[in-house]
Amino acid sequence: xxxxxxxxxxxxxxxxxxxxxxxxxxxxxxxxxxxxxxxxxxxxxxxxxxxxxxxxxxxxxxxxxxxxxxxxxxxxxxxxxxxxxxxxxxxxxxxxxxxxxxxxxxxxxxxxxxx
Amino acid sequence: xxxxxxxxxxxxxxxxxxxxxxxxxxxxxxxxxxxxxxxxxxxxxxxxxxxxxxxxxxxxxxxxxxxxxxxxxxxxxxxxxxxxxxxxxxxxxxxxxxxxxxxxxxxxxxxxxxxx
Numbered sequence: 001x002x003x004x005x006x007x008x009x010x011x012x013x014x015x016x017x018x019x020x021x022x023x024x025x026x027x028x029x030x031x032x033x034x035x036x037x038x039x040x041x042x043x044x045x046x047x048x049x050x051x052x053x054x055x056x057x058x059x060x061x062x063x064x065x066x067x068x069x070x071x072x073x074x075x076x077x078x079x080x081x082x083x084x085x086x087x088x089x090x091x092x093x094x095x096x097x098x099x100x101x102x103x104x105x106x107x108x109x110x111x112x113x114x115x
Numbered sequence: 116x117x118x119x120x121x122x123x124x125x126x127x128x129x130x131x132x133x134x135x136x137x138x139x140x141x142x143x144x145x146x147x148x149x150x151x152x153x154x155x156x157x158x159x160x161x162x163x164x165x166x167x168x169x170x171x172x173x174x175x176x177x178x179x180x181x182x183x184x185x186x187x188x189x190x191x192x193x194x195x196x197x198x199x200x201x202x203x204x205x206x207x208x209x210x211x212x213x214x215x216x217x218x219x220x221x222x223x224x225x226x227x228x229x230x231x
Contacts, residue, residue, distance in 0.1 A: 030214065041224075042205055042222035042225055043205075044221075044222070045220060045221070048217045048218070048219070050217075087157075089158075091213070091214065093214075101171060101213070101214050102160050102172070103160045103213060103218075104160065105157055105159070106157065107157040108158075
């Protein structure tokens, strides 16, 4: 199976920068995703990393290090509407040479942004 | 364009019964994935259908099954319901299958299933 760890809760203030970490252990790796989920709503896609390095999308950036089994989501210029749960998900690879796999989610990090 | 729709939104069933949930993907999307979300286990992948074939499957018992129709609409069935099946069931659709590239999936609002 897979093991995906992320902090349960984080708090920050408006305008600040916050980094949400995710570590994973997989039997095969074929990509890492970040999702945002507001209370009572469905998750929405934020970012995708499959190669090492930083992917930037506006105020949100995601970093991946495959050798360390580590990723982070960086949120800049925090706004109140960023208060949500952030889910890290890893796509594994069932068989060497095959792309077939499954998606495993962490428990999510509940971010609260204070004024 | 319309998003992913799921019906029904809420459902109450008793132990031992079976239930069928429906998901209509975004027009043009051929991949539909199903997930179970509970406070204790978080979001867990059930299975994925692409072009009417189950392409990927998570670690759930055989009581959980699904199918996809030629118009890409999908149904999920749970037989012999248990109390632990109470959860939010989410479906998501995508243009490409789960295992391909930048798999960007769009979630529906979910079906809240309560088993008593």
